[in-house]
Amino acid sequence: MARKKAVEQLQNEIKNMFYLFSKHLLNITINRETSLKKRDFEQLLKIAVDNLSFVHSGSVLWQDKDGTFYYLVVYNHDYDILKNVKFSPKEVAMRRFKRAYVIKRRSVDLIKELARKLNENEELIQQKAQSIDNIKAFMSIPIRSQRKVVGFFNLDTWEHENIFEEVEFQSTAEVMGNLLSTVVERFELIEDIKAKNAEIDKINLFDKLTYLPNLKNIAIYFDKYSEITKRIPVKLYLMLLDVKEFEKINKVYGYEFGDDLLVKLSRVITKSCRKSDIVGRTNSDEFIILTLSKETPVSLMKRFEEKISDFSSKLGISLEAQLSIVEYGTDGKDLNTLISKAQERLYQNRAFAER
Numbered sequence: 001m002a003r004k005k006a007v008e009q010l011q012n013e014i015k016n017m018f019y020l021f022s023k024h025l026l027n028i029t030i031n032r033e034t035s036l037k038k039r040d041f042e043q044l045l046k047i048a049v050d051n052l053s054f055v056h057s058g059s060v061l062w063q064d065k066d067g068t069f070y071y072l073v074v075y076n077h078d079y080d081i082l083k084n085v086k087f088s089p090k091e092v093a094m095r096r097f098k099r100a101y102v103i104k105r106r107s108v109d110l111i112k113e114l115a116r117k118l119n120e121n122e123e124l125i126q127q128k129a130q131s132i133d134n135i136k137a138f139m140s141i142p143i144r145s146q147r148k149v150v151g152f153f154n155l156d157t158w159e160h161e162n163i164f165e166e167v168e169f170q171s172t173a174e175v176m177g178n179l180l181s182t183v184v185e186r187f188e189l190i191e192d193i194k195a196k197n198a199e200i201d202k203i204n205l206f207d208k209l210t211y212l213p214n215l216k217n218i219a220i221y222f223d224k225y226s227e228i229t230k231r232i233p234v235k236l237y238l239m240l241l242d243v244k245e246f247e248k249i250n251k252v253y254g255y256e257f258g259d260d261l262l263v264k265l266s267r268v269i270t271k272s273c274r275k276s277d278i279v280g281r282t283n284s285d286e287f288i289i290l291t292l293s294k295e296t297p298v299s300l301m302k303r304f305e306e307k308i309s310d311f312s313s314k315l316g317i318s319l320e321a322q323l324s325i326v327e328y329g330t331d332g333k334d335l336n337t338l339i340s341k342a343q344e345r346l347y348q349n350r351a352f353a354e355r
Contacts, residue, residue: 010054010167017051018172025183035187038073041153044180045075048155054163057131061087061152072151077131085117092149100173104137104161137161139169141177145185153180209259210266213280218288221278222335225290226328236328237297238335239289240342241269241304244320246285253317261319265311272307273300288339301325322346 024047028040045058057076061069069087071079110132115122126133135156143151153176157163164170205217213221222238229236243249243265250258262285269287270279277300278290291297301323312319324345332338 007167010052013052013054014167014169014172017048018176020047020051021176022179025179029183029186033187033190035191036184041073042075044153045073045155048176049075052155054157054159054167055155056134056158057156059154059156061092061154063150069152078129081114081118081125081129081132085114092152100139100141100170100177102137102139102161102164102170105135106161110135134158137164139164139173141173141180143177143184144181145188150184153177207281210263210281212266212270212287213278215280215282215288218278218280218282218290219335221280221290225278225292226333228292229328234292234294237291237293237325238328238338238342239291239297239301239304239323239325240339240346241287241289242322242324242346243285244322249317249319261315264315265308265319265321268307268311269304272303282339296325296327 021044024043028036041060045060049055049058057074059074059077059082060072062072063069064086067089069089069092071082071085073079074082111122111126111129114129114132115125118125136158137160138154138156141153141155142149143153155173164173205214205220206212207214222236225236228234243262246258249261262281266279266281266287269289273279273289273291276292278288280288280290282288289300291300293300304321304323308319308321324342326332326338326342326345328338331341
């Protein structure tokens, strides 16, 4: 009767511990979007050990980038002894399909294994690691993410090796493992989504055809370059390069030819620029060049004319590119104003040439 009452008391401890454990995990998932940290596992171990009289110590094994497992945190153990211990994937592979399991001291000599891992004398390890020598059995709970074991939440008993079975702790341990796995996987998925969104954002900064910066990306560079002009004696110029009668080229030669022409032309323009110049595409037949210079970059403009003329000759078609240039500060202080001013000058130049 007394034994039954004692077991019931321990089962009440388990219920209380699980409530605190799950509540702490819930608070973590509600209040942030970053993955579980070392301090989180330390707190979870503390909750489990401090609220279960038959559990005396614990540890969390975590998978490193190279696939090996290491002790991320320990509780009531000397971390300085365990921090250099590694387990290969093969050493834990046999456990990955179990939701929770008990390893008993008689099935593995923990001190001998630790001495072998650290390449030290068993007696010396036994003196240093008394808490490990006290372990009679431990409950190991695999933590999974996307069907792979990424860690183990271990709870040790110094009492007797059958205590976990006697208090029917395994079912609770399995639920703890499910909770841990769900939280870890949730945070990993959040990180994956953030990475994908960042990748999409980056892709959205470039023209889909030429892979040059698009208008949104040019605006970012414009802000950076305009700030530079405030710190050093240099001017920021915006050039607008327009392919004359580009729609006519599309109609005569086809849109596929026109797209290919723009890709090749973007390379010609880019190769004509300095590394510090920014080349972008705004729409079907317009390119923008941002350049820093102490004076009007006449040489760059001439280089464009020569290179595009050579390109047109090699292509075997009549390709005429018109160019206009505006100066930051003199013609406007925001990107849209400067682009509008450059387009206005482009149309004026075109009208004058057609007279």
